[in-house]
Amino acid sequence: MTWEAWFTLFVVVTVLVFLSRDILPPSAAMAGGMVAVLVAGIVTPSQALSGFSNPAPITVAALYVLARAVEKTGRLTPLVRDAMGDGTSTRRSLARLIVPTSLVSGFLNNTPVVAMLIPEVSAWARRHGKSASLFLMPLSFAALLGGVITVIGTSTNIVVSGLLVELGAEPFAFFELGRVGLPIAIGGVLLLVALAPLMLRERKSTREELQGDTRSFVVDMMVEAGGPLDGTAVEAGGLRHLRSTFLAAIEREGDVIPLVGPDTTLRAGDRLRFVGDVDDVFELQTIRGLKSAEQPHVLDLDADARYFEVVVGPQSQLVGRTLNEIGFRGRYQAVVMAIHRAGHRVDAKLGQVRLRVGDALLVLADPGFRERWRDRGDFLMISGRQGTHPVSRGKAIAVGAIAVGIIVAAATGLLPILEASLLGALLLVAIGALTPGEARNAVDIDVILVIATAFGLAAAMETSGLAGVISDGLVTASGSLGDSGVLLGITLATVLLTGLITNNAAALLMFPIAVSSSAATGIDARALAVAITVAASVDFLTPIGYQTNTMVYGPGGYRFFDYTRLGAPLTLLVIGLILLIVPSAWPLR
Secondary structure (H helix, E strand, C coil): CCHHHHHHHHHHHHHHHHHHCCCCCHHHHHHHHHHHHHHCCCCCHHHHCHHHHCHHHHHHHHHHHHHHHHHHHCCHHHHHHHHCCCCCCHHHHHHHHHHHHHHHHCCCCHHHHHHHHHHHHHHHHHHCCCCCHHHHHHHHHHHHHHCCCCCCCCHHHHHHHHHHHHCCCCCCCCCCCHHHHHHHHHHHHHHHHHHHHHHCCCCCCHHHHHHHCHHHCEEEEEECCCCCCCCCECCCCCCCCCCCEEEEEEEECCEEECCCCCCCECCCCCEEEEEECHHHHHHHHCCCCEEECCCCCCCCCCCCCEEEEEEECCCCCCCCCCHHHHCHHHHHCEEEEEEEECCEECCCCHHHCCCCCCCEEEEEECCCHHHHHCCCCCEEEEEECCCCCCCCCCCHHHHHHHHHHHHHHHHHCCCCHHHHHHHHHHHHHHCCCCCHHHHHHHCCHHHHHHHHHHHHHHHHHHHCCHHHHHHHHHHHHHHHHHHHHHHHHHHHHHHHHHHHCCHHHHHHHHHHHHHHHHHHHCCCHHHHHHHHHHHHHCCCCCCCCCHHHHHHHCCCCCCHHHHHHHHHHHHHHHHHHHHHHHHHHCCCC
């Protein structure tokens, strides 16, 4: 290989490490790689910045605005909630949830679709005595399956379509991917209905653990020096007759007093551990002489304070940091009451826990918390404790008409997808369905930057010859199986890469390898592009390979390998249908 190829390989591997280990946000990692190959002279400025002039990132941004407007109207959630029925049959309710979810996800970005439905499904499950874990992962998987029905179902479809334009080929037609995507969606939904009740175990979410038993809620308070409780006995201080919380232990100068009697004298600096019902946290906050031990700057919350469940996203500033380091209260105006991770509540000093992607936090905040942070990158999802939230329905008909107009215009060829989606986004702001600020906040800037900057890195792989070297190895390894072997190799590589990094990044890095493989073997590049698109759009194996999987991780109380157990059969189905359908729908030669 040339030095350019070696340097590009080093940059790509470094970017992959940064992405897979969450060392940097995906946009920063991709932008860093793009700048590195630009400064090294491997790509020209026009090649490095070609993603910013490509229709793909702008189209994705406009569709985010559409999805936000639909979410704001709140019209989808009651329809799906009511469709689930009375809960007498888990499989029937599951089918009635995931079938419409997959259909809707074919026309709306699947991330906001799942964000809308998680609190509604969780609330339905509580009302009918069901575990939400039986429904939330299938909900995410169904949204992924629906995303491959049309070109606008997921951002990955639009990204690869934009790459084809860069190659000088025609972009994907609106329903072109449906030739393989629709059979995959139908087969996947049937498999979910059949296997999910068998493969998934009943788990408890953060909220359920806190409500389920008195030992699930733990809060530490400190005795203030010189306060009313300093030097006072427990019973005299009113700590023996709390409504549904009790004083379980006292930590004093490193020693623990586990059996707290009514005559135990409190001292300044004592850490008091209370356990009980999360709803009664206010009772502790109103006791004079006590302050929070976890966060000394606890909010002066009033009676309107509410609980919210939030999921930490991969782009969040919280990842890898503690609540104390980030100054959670000062930044978010909220107090973390519990942390839920991989199916369990974290029983530790919350302010010292280093947060991870997918952690679910139960926070106490003012009613405006959700609106302030719902469209930011720190949290993938914010849901109110009761599972519902105020929505604006006044513009619902107009928003629905605009959404249908975008779909019809793009599907019939009346307007290209870019123009149709941009026109629709402008109309949504013009009619007041969204304010300009809401439209701006609806766009996931990190996703847009990943898409735009990764074009430059993909160009470097092509111009340096690295893509050719990798494709030669791929062709050699799978050569004994002929064209089908090459298709299988590209598909498997994309599936594995998507499980490690973001779906868009995986597609963008695999595309130049597919183009080189096409040139070396004579296989139609479009067929390989379809395989990459579908394989990168449906990650079922891990909670971190796709945003919607991460979103249901905490609320469903799942553990890491729950995804693998249910996702492995779906992944095999996807790979098998790609190998079966793609060569016939897009002849390899």
